[in-house]
Each structure stands twice: as structure tokens, then as C-alpha cells.
Amino acid sequence: MYSEKVMDHFNNPRNVGALEDANGIGHVGNSTCGDIMKIYVKIEDDIIKDISFKTFGCGAAVATSSMATEMVKGKTVREALKLSNKAVAEALDGLPPAKMHCSVLAEEGIKAAIEDYFKRQGIDPAAVLKE
Amino acid sequence: MYSEKVMDHFNNPRNVGALEDANGIGHVGNSTCGDIMKIYVKIEDDIIKDISFKTFGCGAAVATSSMATEMVKGKTVREALKLSNKAVAEALDGLPPAKMHCSVLAEEGIKAAIEDYFKRQGIDPAAVLKE
């Protein structure tokens, strides 16, 4: 069902846990549907210096959280905002069709965390995201 | 499917073949239905001195012919006429339901041979059979 990469990221999730000094936090999903992701970012000089997640959900939800955080860590905010759910799924060597929504959630989680960062900075995130 | 008795009478049929000096021959069944019996009797002093059969048909048809001829051999005509298909089937330790008609044919074959004997003797068989 799951690729080896998915299982690896599920069994040994990268960047798991809360980030004490996060300056942006994104919450996506809802418990009714069975998947919730909380993404913590620490952004400095337009760079994602650190990132972590907490996830309630299935194997794919954990693995996409792990992979997505890995993919944007150390990247510029602009680069991070370009992360697509397809890229996350591909980096995991694919996901079962029924699990593609998890990769969407991961993409959304990253965006939500960055958005929160902008809000805290007093910047209208809509303007940034539109670029 | 068949009892051991049926298989024994099928494999080693008693009284099989034509009877050279028969004085009564009965034909029953028809080839469309798949069963034909020809019963030969030699009756002397009201006794069935000898009897034989030829049969086209399934295992049960051969076995009931064999058993029925055995059962009436040496009997009086009156006794022979009392032979029922059930008695033939029972003597064979039973027949599959779909094969009961073969025992009916055997009973009818014996009756037909005796009837033919009476006819040849110039006696109205109907009168005899009615008794």
C-alpha cells in the first residue's frame, strides 16, 4: 500500500514535536475527517530556519507532514510557498489515491504557518501569497 | 450413487441373453427415453422354468432386469405377477430417486412377457391379470 519512503517517514518522522520559539503556527484539517496538522515555523531573514509538526492522522498524514517540513527547511519563504502537494507525494515515491488529500493538507499546513508568521509581523499575508 | 447390490447386478447380470425356447417375450420402454427391456420367459405347468433379458439402458436398468428375473425364476405365474417395482428396488438395497422408473420398467417387462405367453396360449391375458 505505502511506499518504503512513506513507511520510513511514518516510522521515523523528521521534525516532529512543538517548536518552542516558533514565530508562525499553522493549523489545518479537522478531527471529524480524521486528519489534523499543526506546523510550527521559525523564520529569520526570510529563511525557514527551523520547522516542526504535530499530526493527528493516518500513516500518510504523518509521512507527508514529515516530508513537507524536510522539503522546506532552510529554504526561503518564497520557495516554501511554492511547495506543491504533488511534489510532496512524489518525494515520498507516491501515495495511494485515497491518501492524496494528506499531501494537500501538508502543503496547506506549511502555507498556514507562513501566513501566521506574516500576520504576526503585521504584514498582510494575502499580499505576499498573491505574488 | 448406486448400492453395492446394484453394481453387482450391473457388473454380473444374471439371466442375460436371449432364451432360445422362450414361450413368452415382453418388450417395454422405448429408445427415445433411453431404456428398453426385452424379457424372455419359458413357462411350464404354470411355473417360470426359465427367464432371461436383454436391456438397453443405464446401470439401474440392467440391474433391475437382472434382479427382477432372479426374483421370479422358479415362481408360479401368479407369484410372478405380484412382483412390484418396490420389491425389486428393495432387493437391490434401494435405487436413486431418478432411477426408480427402471424398477417400474422391470416389473412391466415381467408382466408383458407373461401376457405374451397367455396370448400365445390363446388365453385372454386381461382375465388372468385381473384376478
Add this chain to the structure above:
Amino acid sequence: MTRIVYADNAATTSLSRHALEEMMPYLTKEYGNPSTVYSLGRSAKKAMENARAKIASALGCRPDEIFITSGGTEADNWAIRSAAIMKKDKGKHIISTVLEHHAVLHTLKSLEKAGYEVTYLGVDSAGNISLDELKNTIRQDTILITVIAASNEIGTIMPIAEIGALAREKGILFHTDAVQAVGHIPVNTEEMKIDLLSLSAHKFKGPKGIGALYIKKGLRLPSNMYGGAQERGLRSGTENVAGIVGMAAALEEAVSNMDNNIKKISAMRDRLIDGLLKIPYTRLTGDPVNRLPGSASFVFECIEGESMVLLLDQAGICASSGSACSSGSLDPSHVLLAIGLPHEVAHGSLRLSLNEDNTEEDVDYILEKLPPIISRLRDMSPLWEEKISGKPIK
């Protein structure tokens, strides 16, 4: 991985060694077609009829009331569709429950589309139906009551004898999906006044792909498959002789060991339940007492079932979950919702199902391995953080 603890016997069981031994001749030298007249076919036929007699004796019915199918699903589909067709002139109302397996539920849904009306009896939080509610639900035009004998998900056992008596009294056909019950708890078609009963071999250590429908003598069901008139014309097709022989051997074995098995398995189950209920924010699903001997089913709050199943697999433990992710749909199991669990709690379901092959060491092993898995997943869960801190997540 050092050891395997198989605790998903409600999903399927390993094949009994005895059953396999009985099957082997029919997978090798005894390959005759039972419909043929020569001795190779006759011995296959004999084996099949011998098997049918064993199955009948396990259910307390007559051999000619047992019709072989390819499994529980076929039996359920056949029984329910047939009952609906046979009785449609009397009415189109069917009574069932919210606990049914999809094999029953989706067959009922298809009948609803065809103009039948189905009332699904609700259950209390332990999964028990109310006989009074059943009585009140029966109408002039009720033609069939179909109730699962014991729930595959939460283990609760239904009052089959009482339902049977009521249905018989009212002249309504009674079908029970006894796939989880047969071979595990006493089932008697005569005493329980059952008209139609489905069973599936692989749930009691028989082979997969074989099952049976008990049809009470005198009921004239429409043919399920047309063809060479096997199974007295009702279910044609060259018979799976090895499968039939294996099913009968496994069932005979299960029934003859049933008393001991029930004692042994339910003791293990209770130890498992007691041990796991020590984990905070954990609930047993299904009735604590009136449940299948092997069934231990739970919800663990703030975590998701598939994750548990995957981590248990890493530890060599096979288990299952009724979470949405496990079911492949967006909703968690209809049964978990039916016993009143909120969606987010239902997602955290885990079913451990034991049978006579499990050992006390298996229970120890699960009790050792599962709690740290729950902790690990809760540590990762934003819902748990919220629950513990008392702060809402957003």
C-alpha cells in the same frame, strides 16, 4: 522483527492444521468432479456429503438444509435478496440493525433503491438492541428480519433466540449473519428458530472462499446461480471439494473444542481489556460482558487508528481499526458512530481479536507494546496537546 502476534482473527484466521490435512487428498489425488458417476467422482461426492453432515450437526440442522456458497458475503446477498423477492407480495418492509456488516447493509441499500423499506434498529452505547423496539417496529408488511448474530467490530452478541421466537410467532422470515458467531459461540438453528443463516469458513480456521447458507427445510429460495444444478439446483457450479471438506473439518474442530476455547479465550480477552483500560482516555467499545470471546475493541482518544495499526505491525502485532483511513472512506465505521461515538473519537478505534491460537504470552506482549505506541502517537498529536493542556487548539 522477532515475533508475530496475530490479533486480527475477526478479519480472518489461519487455516487449522487438521482442516488442511483433511483437504490435502482433495488437492492431490482425489480430484474427481463430484457430479460424475465413476469412483473418483463418487468419492469426492461422498466427502462432500460427509462434510455437509458435519456442518449440519454443528448447527443442529439437517444436511439438506446446508447450501454451500463462496463465503459469508454470497450467503448474505443470496438470503436477503431471495427473501425480499419471495415475500414481495406480502410486503416490502424489512427490519435490520445499525450493526450489520456491509455484506448485509449494502444488499439492503440495493433493495431500498428497488422500492423496499428498511428500518435499522438503533443500539445503545454497548451495542445492544431493544427487543421492545423490535416488537414495535414490526408491521403488517414486514417480510424479513435480518440481524447480525454478533458484531464483527465491537463484539456485542445479539439476542438471536429471542428475535427468532418473535419472528416465528409473527410469521416473518428471520435471517442472521452468523459469520462471527459460528464456531465461536453456540448457534442452533432449531432452538433459535432461524430461517436463514450465513457462515464463512475462514472465520473459524477454515479455508478462505467458502461458506454456507442454511435454508430452513420448506423454504423455497430462488436459485442463486444457474448451471449444472449442483446444490440441489439452487447454487450451480463445480464444487470446491477441498474447500468444503476443510470448512467442515474446521467447524467440527471448533465446535468440539468450543467450551474450552470460550473459557481460555475470554480469560485472555478480559486480561487484555483490563490492561488496556488502564491507559487514560481509553474506552472499551461493545458490551463488557455480552461479547464474543475473542473480541477486545477500543477507542483511544486523540490518535488515529491506522497509525496504531501500522506501528503495531512494526512490533509484529496484527490488529485492525474502523477509522476512516482504514476503511478507505472518509467516515469512520458506521458501527462506531451508531454506538454514539463522535467522529474524532471513532477515528481512534482499535480491534484486537483473539482465538484459540493465541497465548497468554501474546497478551503480555500486546500489553507491553501497545501503551508506548499510544504515548508516541499522542505525543505527536495536536489533539492530545489540547486535551492535556485544556487549551483549545485554535
Add this chain to the structure above:
Amino acid sequence: MTRIVYADNAATTSLSRHALEEMMPYLTKEYGNPSTVYSLGRSAKKAMENARAKIASALGCRPDEIFITSGGTEADNWAIRSAAIMKKDKGKHIISTVLEHHAVLHTLKSLEKAGYEVTYLGVDSAGNISLDELKNTIRQDTILITVIAASNEIGTIMPIAEIGALAREKGILFHTDAVQAVGHIPVNTEEMKIDLLSLSAHKFKGPKGIGALYIKKGLRLPSNMYGGAQERGLRSGTENVAGIVGMAAALEEAVSNMDNNIKKISAMRDRLIDGLLKIPYTRLTGDPVNRLPGSASFVFECIEGESMVLLLDQAGICASSGSACSSGSLDPSHVLLAIGLPHEVAHGSLRLSLNEDNTEEDVDYILEKLPPIISRLRDMSPLWEEKISGKPIK
């Protein structure tokens, strides 16, 4: 009894040793339910999908066009009933032949009762249909053509590719009951333009109780059984993993040896036919050339088939007959009547069916044992007496 010569391979075959070996893990340690997410279930799933790919490759189709069933009968019933339901708005006319197996015939009869009209194409004395007749039979409201790929009784092979081309051209669904063909002669769903194809494992040395329906991609058949949504929701029920694996292994083996098998088996068949046709008042049934490699079918005048089969059994030879007694009905096989045999001749039918397990010695043995059996039965037959003497019996 010294030796067994099994010559009833059209009824069923022995299980291939290779297939059994492939099955054994799934009858022992690999008992996981393929629908589960842990590794024991995943490996079962993998085995099943691997098997599906092998079956697809044997038929020249895609794996997702193969749907597992419990045998040929289920596949026939499902395909035909579904096609009728799906296309009922276009029309209710179906074309078939007088050679069909009961699994097709009785399904068609049930449709006739439900208001469908079926035209059964006749055959010539060798069992061949006329493509011109087929063309002329097609109407505006023809929705389905269902033709057996090769006759189980007389071995004649039907022009499947030509029928497929015609059906495709006219936009009519084409189903073939290829139970006797698959694994024995080349079958390619793509080249032959087949929409639906039934197969059954135990006819090509696979296990009993398992088969498949090929459903051309894009056709949306109604679900055959409701339940746990196995087989992409079309045929629910816990999968018979061992059976599926065994079917695929046997089919792969049969297809990879097909060229050699055809050569070897048809040579034996021809020697058998030549030898037995020396018996007076004996006819071959079916086409002398255009026939299944293993099929040698005859009528022997003035004797009855079941008697032959029973006496052959005494000699250790397994064979079958289409006589009334063998079929359990009052009429001999509809196929024998359809090729124009009078009732009394049809009663004398005997089918010897060989496969790759038969040897030249088997043929010698049959040629030695059968003629005296014929003589013995004829000596006992009043019809033979009549035939020989020229005098009518009454």
C-alpha cells in the same frame, strides 16, 4: 483395479503440482486478509495482484480487467445478467447458440421469463454455427451476443474472433464462455474483440471453486455481490487467496506450454479417434478438425452411455456421457440433439477428454478396454439384435 486412466479432463482436471506448491504458503503461514494494512495482509494482497497480472497476461488484457469469481458458473451468470440489465433500454434481444453450457443456457432462460428474447443459433452436424446466420439474426434491439468459445461436449471450436469483430462493428456486447478454451487454445481478448469472458481454473489444472470474469475496460457492470468492496467493489467477499494464486500459476503454466501441449494432446486424441471409429456403428461428434486438442467424443449406436461409463470405471477409465441417465434428466444432452442425433443415438454418447497428463499408454489402454465393453453392452442390447438382424424389435 490395476491402473487409472483419467480421461474426463473436460469435467475437471487434477491440480497442477506447481500450482499447489504456489498455493501452499497461502494455506499455511501467509493467511493474512488482503484488505488489511499490516504486512501479513499486504503480502497476501501482493500475491493476489501478482496473480491477477499473470491471468491478464495469459489473456492479453489489463490486470484491472480481471475480476475474480468462484468459478465459470458465477462468471457466466454475472456477465449475462449484467449485460441484459445494463442494455435493457436499448433492447431486449440476445443471440446465443444451441451449444451453450447450462450456466449460460439457464441464465438465458431466466431472462426469457423476465421478458427478454433469445435467438439460439443452430449448428450443422459438426457443431459449427453459420456467421451469415448470425449476421442475419442481428437486430436493432440486439444487446448481447453470448457464444461458447469451444463446446464442452463435442469439442467444436467457435469462430470467436469473427463473432467479436462483427459484434464490435455493430456495437453489440460480446460475451464468450471460454471455460473450455482458456489454457488450452489461444485466447486473446484484444485481438478477438471480446467484451466479457468467463473462465474456470479447474479446467486447466487450477483449483476448484475459483474462476474469473474478464470485463473490458470502460464497461461498468453492476456489482455481483455487495459487501466489503473487494474486486473494486464489483465482487465483494474476503478473497480466496490460495485459490487465486493457484489459478494464476496453473494458467501461466498452461499458456507457456500451450504449443507443445496442443501438439502432443491432439496427436493422442487423433489416435484415439481413429482407433475407436473402427468400431462399427460409431460416429465422432463435433468437428473432426476444428476441435479442442483433448476432446474425443462419440456416439456408439444401440448402447447407453451411463452403462459404458460404469464399465469403463471398472476398468479404471474415467469418462463421461451426455446420455439422459448421466445428465439426470429424461432427455439426452441438448447439444447432442442440436447436432441432429436422434434420441436413441444420443443416448449412446461417450466423451473422452485428454490433457497434458495423459500418455500414449493411456490411449493404448482405452483402445484395448473400450471395444470389448461396447461389444458386451451390444450383446445385451435388444436394439443391437434388431440392428444386426434387420428385424424390428416388436
